[in-house]
Amino acid sequence: MKKYKNPPQSQWSTLTQRPTQSFAEIEETVKAIFKEIQTKGDTAVAKYTSLFDGIKLDNFLVSENEIKEAEKQVATELKEAIAVAKSNIYKFHEAQKSSKIEVETTKGVFCWQEKRPIQKVGLYIPSGTAPLFSTVLMLAIPAQIAGCEEIILCSPPDKNGKINPTILYAANLCGVTKIYKVGGIQAIAALTFGTRSIPKVYKIFGPGNQFVTVAKQVATQFGTAIDMPAGPSELLVYADDSAIPAFVASDLLSQAEHGTDSQVILVSNSQKIIDEVEKEIVDQIQALPRKEIAQKAIDNSKLIFIEKESDALDFINEYAPEHFIICSNNEEYFVSGIQNAGSVFIGNFTPESAGDYASGTNHTLPTNGFSKNYSGVNLDSFLKAMTFQKITEKGIQNIGKSIEIMAEAEGLQAHKKAVSLRLKSLENE
Amino acid sequence: MKKYKNPPQSQWSTLTQRPTQSFAEIEETVKAIFKEIQTKGDTAVAKYTSLFDGIKLDNFLVSENEIKEAEKQVATELKEAIAVAKSNIYKFHEAQKSSKIEVETTKGVFCWQEKRPIQKVGLYIPSGTAPLFSTVLMLAIPAQIAGCEEIILCSPPDKNGKINPTILYAANLCGVTKIYKVGGIQAIAALTFGTRSIPKVYKIFGPGNQFVTVAKQVATQFGTAIDMPAGPSELLVYADDSAIPAFVASDLLSQAEHGTDSQVILVSNSQKIIDEVEKEIVDQIQALPRKEIAQKAIDNSKLIFIEKESDALDFINEYAPEHFIICSNNEEYFVSGIQNAGSVFIGNFTPESAGDYASGTNHTLPTNGFSKNYSGVNLDSFLKAMTFQKITEKGIQNIGKSIEIMAEAEGLQAHKKAVSLRLKSLENE
Numbered sequence: 001m002k003k004y005k006n007p008p009q010s011q012w013s014t015l016t017q018r019p020t021q022s023f024a025e026i027e028e029t030v031k032a033i034f035k036e037i038q039t040k041g042d043t044a045v046a047k048y049t050s051l052f053d054g055i056k057l058d059n060f061l062v063s064e065n066e067i068k069e070a071e072k073q074v075a076t077e078l079k080e081a082i083a084v085a086k087s088n089i090y091k092f093h094e095a096q097k098s099s100k101i102e103v104e105t106t107k108g109v110f111c112w113q114e115k116r117p118i119q120k121v122g123l124y125i126p127s128g129t130a131p132l133f134s135t136v137l138m139l140a141i142p143a144q145i146a147g148c149e150e151i152i153l154c155s156p157p158d159k160n161g162k163i164n165p166t167i168l169y170a171a172n173l174c175g176v177t178k179i180y181k182v183g184g185i186q187a188i189a190a191l192t193f194g195t196r197s198i199p200k201v202y203k204i205f206g207p208g209n210q211f212v213t214v215a216k217q218v219a220t221q222f223g224t225a226i227d228m229p230a231g232p233s234e235l236l237v238y239a240d241d242s243a244i245p246a247f248v249a250s251d252l253l254s255q256a257e258h259g260t261d262s263q264v265i266l267v268s269n270s271q272k273i274i275d276e277v278e279k280e281i282v283d284q285i286q287a288l289p290r291k292e293i294a295q296k297a298i299d300n301s302k303l304i305f306i307e308k309e310s311d312a313l314d315f316i317n318e319y320a321p322e323h324f325i326i327c328s329n330n331e332e333y334f335v336s337g338i339q340n341a342g343s344v345f346i347g348n349f350t351p352e353s354a355g356d357y358a359s360g361t362n363h364t365l366p367t368n369g370f371s372k373n374y375s376g377v378n379l380d381s382f383l384k385a386m387t388f389q390k391i392t393e394k395g396i397q398n399i400g401k402s403i404e405i406m407a408e409a410e411g412l413q414a415h416k417k418a419v420s421l422r423l424k425s426l427e428n429e
Numbered sequence: 430m431k432k433y434k435n436p437p438q439s440q441w442s443t444l445t446q447r448p449t450q451s452f453a454e455i456e457e458t459v460k461a462i463f464k465e466i467q468t469k470g471d472t473a474v475a476k477y478t479s480l481f482d483g484i485k486l487d488n489f490l491v492s493e494n495e496i497k498e499a500e501k502q503v504a505t506e507l508k509e510a511i512a513v514a515k516s517n518i519y520k521f522h523e524a525q526k527s528s529k530i531e532v533e534t535t536k537g538v539f540c541w542q543e544k545r546p547i548q549k550v551g552l553y554i555p556s557g558t559a560p561l562f563s564t565v566l567m568l569a570i571p572a573q574i575a576g577c578e579e580i581i582l583c584s585p586p587d588k589n590g591k592i593n594p595t596i597l598y599a600a601n602l603c604g605v606t607k608i609y610k611v612g613g614i615q616a617i618a619a620l621t622f623g624t625r626s627i628p629k630v631y632k633i634f635g636p637g638n639q640f641v642t643v644a645k646q647v648a649t650q651f652g653t654a655i656d657m658p659a660g661p662s663e664l665l666v667y668a669d670d671s672a673i674p675a676f677v678a679s680d681l682l683s684q685a686e687h688g689t690d691s692q693v694i695l696v697s698n699s700q701k702i703i704d705e706v707e708k709e710i711v712d713q714i715q716a717l718p719r720k721e722i723a724q725k726a727i728d729n730s731k732l733i734f735i736e737k738e739s740d741a742l743d744f745i746n747e748y749a750p751e752h753f754i755i756c757s758n759n760e761e762y763f764v765s766g767i768q769n770a771g772s773v774f775i776g777n778f779t780p781e782s783a784g785d786y787a788s789g790t791n792h793t794l795p796t797n798g799f800s801k802n803y804s805g806v807n808l809d810s811f812l813k814a815m816t817f818q819k820i821t822e823k824g825i826q827n828i829g830k831s832i833e834i835m836a837e838a839e840g841l842q843a844h845k846k847a848v849s850l851r852l853k854s855l856e857n858e
Contacts, residue, residue: 081834088534088828095532096542103524105517105789113525113790116768118802130840166838202802217650220658225802229649244854250847257843289842335817339545346819351847354820357835358828360534361542361816373547373631373654375814385804387790388764390775391783399517399787402510406786409507409595411559413718414686418679418780425673 001278004304006311015302016319018231018368019261023214030214034189034222041195048186055161060197062163062179067172070165082170085137085358092360093142096379108395115383117147118225120199122191123176124206124216125155127183131164132207138362138377139205140174146382151176152201154191156183184208188215192224203227205364205377227377231368234263235352236321238312238334239277241270243327244348248273249280251325251352256297257290263367264301265319267312274303313337320371323352340372396422430707433733435740444731445748447660447797448690452643459643463618463651470624477615484590489626491592491608496601499594511599514566514787521789522571525808537824544812546576547654549628551620552605553635553645554584556612560593561636567791567806568634569603575811580605581630583620585612613637617644621653632656634793634806656806660797663692664781665750667741667763668706670699672756673777677702678709680754680781685726686719692796693730694748696741703732742766749800752781769801825851 007015036044042060050056102112123139125132136153143151153176155163163181171179180198182190188208194200203225204216216226235255239248252264268274281298288294306312309330316324320340327348328334338344342365343355355361364377375381391399400423407415436444465473471489479485531541552568554561565582572580582605584592592610600608609627611619617637623629632654633645645655664684668677681693697703710727717723735741738759745753749769756777757763767773771794772784784790793806804810820828829852836844 078834078838081831081838084535084828084831085835088538088540091534092532092540092542095530098527101524103521103789105520106513109517109783109788111517111521111789113521113807119768132839134835134839220649221646223658223798225799229652246850247847250843250850254841254843254847257841284843284846287842287846289840294843338815339548340813341815344815344817346817349822349825349851350818350820351825351851353832353836353844353847354538354825354828355816355818356844357832359538359818359820360532360540361818369652370654371813371815373813375812376816378542378814378816380809380814383804384769384800384802385807385809386767386770386773386800387784387805387807388773388775389779389784389788389790391779391788393778396778396780396783399513399783402513403782403786405507405510406514406563407782409510410561410563411718412683412686413716414679414683414723415782415785417713417717418676418683418782421675421679422778422780425676 001298002302004302006305006307012315012318015304016369018263023210026210026214027218030185030211030218033185034192034218037186037189037195038193042197045182045186045190045195045198048184049157049182052184053156054159055157057157057161057181060180060182062168062181067168070168073165074169078166082137082173085134086141086173088358088360089137089141090145093145093379106395106398108392108398109389110391111387111389113385113387115380115385117149118203118382118384119148120150120201121148121152121382122201122204123151123153124187124204124208124212125153125167126208126212127156127158127164131167133164133166133170134357134363135206136167136170137174138364140171140176142377142379143382144175146379148382150199150201152191152199153179154182154187157181185211185215188212188219192219192222207364227364227381228366228374229370232261232263233258234322234367235325236265236267236316236319237325237327238316239266239268239273239327240329241273242329243273245273245276245280247348247351248277248327249284252277252281252301253284253288253294254351254353255323256294256301257288260293260296262297264297265304267304267306267316269307269309269312271305274305278303309333320369322365322367322371325352342366342371342376393426397426430727431731433731435734435736441744441747444733445798447692452639455639455643456647459614459640459647462614463621463647466615466618466624467622471626474611474615474619474624474627477613478586478611481613482585483588484586486586486590486610489609489611491597491610496597499597502594503598507595511566511602514563515570515602517787517789518566518570519574522574522808535824535827537821537827538818539820540816540818542814542816544809544814546578547632547811547813548577549579549630550577550581550811551630551633552580552582553616553633553637553641554582554596555637555641556585556587556593560596562593562595562599563786563792564635565596565599566603567793569600569605571806571808572811573604575808577811579628579630581620581628582608583611583616586610614640614644617641617648621648621651636793656793656810657795657803658797658799661690661692662687663751663796664754665694665696665745665748665752666754666756667745668695668697668702668756669758670702671758672702674702674705674709676777676780677706677756678713681710681730682713682717682723683780683782684752685723685730686717689722689725691726693726694733696733696735696745698736698738698741700734703734707732738762749798751794751796751800754781771795771800771805822855826855
């Protein structure tokens, strides 16, 4: 663990820096595979599935039978836990529904905004050691509430051509319309262009390794939207003397076990807390199955003593953490002052795990400082805001002159004419 | 004008296609300039300003004196028109403010969502033949309502090192905090990296030529967000016998005068309307100063007869127009059925020009079919949605078990431990 004491502001840009990731080399590979899938479709998808996932598949679509089988394999206890999570996630995202916004801006000029669903969305769920069925809930539930017509899920098959049963169970439970056994770059490319068997979608969501991350960036060059740019997961904890060191250590470790590149930061105005958390980490890490991964992330973690709360808040806003835990006697100061964070966890009994799984908030959040400019996934991520207007004869008479003058000043005579013609027709009446 | 009669669905993908734009060559140039500005800052900005805008500048910042001078140069009549537009745009965007969304998802589990402003935003306003001061209103007003701390505007200087006075007037009126005389790729690069004189921003908004468009795409690779990808402006009109041909023609022409690559489409179930609109276009185009530009766009325009309204609606949703005008006896059918459009204009007295300038809706809208997956600029474009949660002792007892089971099933023991420790501490009490 690296320790810093009241680091001067000149050092902040270094302290808030994330490891730079160079994607230049990968980008070439990704673009080549995209090109091949664009032209050869399913044949190319099968080729790369064989190459990267080690399984030859003729058919990528998961059958109803496979879904039924999967349902049997998921333990009742896990199903019940998923039901609790689903209920909370549903409630929180359902509450985000917004109603039509209507304004008569000038007498006779009626403007309104409505949100309508993105019709076709693609959800990418990585496989590998941890089957991220929780991410299925986080993406499929808001997609379903939004009313997306096609909710397509892609996840890589294992060596036997199967997808983890809990992923299938969760997908079916949350309204996914079709599930395909396709992973990595080839999945993102297939969703971008569409193939004979896999539909093209308008927006792609979900986490993934560096290949998937770059593939999603490349997808945007072909007109497909994505949820957000991605980077390694992060947690920043602010803890003062009111914090319980064992809890703080467990939160930092739960972040650290994600990967060796996880970003783990503790900021405190108490040297005592910093020392105790450090000691707790050393103790708790021993028992973890993913100890080696966690240890590497912890080695790079930062324990930062900052005496003044206002300096701490400024630093945190500059860092812009994905997850931000506040354990402070002065929590309201941090809650109201935080400008840049993906999701905020307040108090000793609010671990990040709660938001990762079951409290109801979304866990697909901006990393890498992107909480300065991106929202986490929420209901609106699956909707588009559209505007409407209807102007009466009286209405165009009220604002017509202003439009004519502005169009004229911008040198756009046809724009002016479109109004003049209408105004004239009303004079004649 | 190209005419189509009940085109079969097999032809739709061709009919809805936009001209493909190849940015590969430009991308190299853009990336080279980005690199130079990243390393050399203002010196490189000055170099490219001299090269592209033909003026050597030591200082890019517009002074207060220049703003005062500009104010004197704008005619009173134009100021009054701008005031009308500002008032309507303000009302419509102010109404988009959303309140905190709070849900107690499970007893003791309090989750809420709040929107907070993107602290630093950059607005790009092109110059050239038409000084787009209307775009200043469309971007600066919602930025100000959102509460963005720094609202930076960049616009290219003319040969005398000046920015159009109406742009300066509008910027000052709408709360822009700083205005810089920088245009093109160099402006976008400066806003992306920051230089000694020009601040780095978190999100860049605004239209521009193909160089600016590609520069904005490149900016996203360096972590800067952008409003949306851009393409040539578009209008699709659906008109039945209730439409007034002269008005429809004037709307199509106001779109056509934007540029030779403007997309202009009329869909109708009435051959009579199609014929009359065509005749009106031929008549009206003669009087336009931008006749030659408009003529080229009109030559490529499409007049499409579709007999059935449901087929027409399907086609329009497939095309996903930026601007969509509905002049129909059955307007409610189209209003409720349109899924993909940037902004919708309803009835004979609602010209697109109204939304371009003064009705209150935003004119920064998704083109190129992007209304399938992107919103037009609105208040939320300047905000981030953040989530918060606070869990009580009772709350973690209510959902803790579910979190433990799910974390275990995903193989993330430290996530489980963070909950177990807390549950255990409560047992002991």
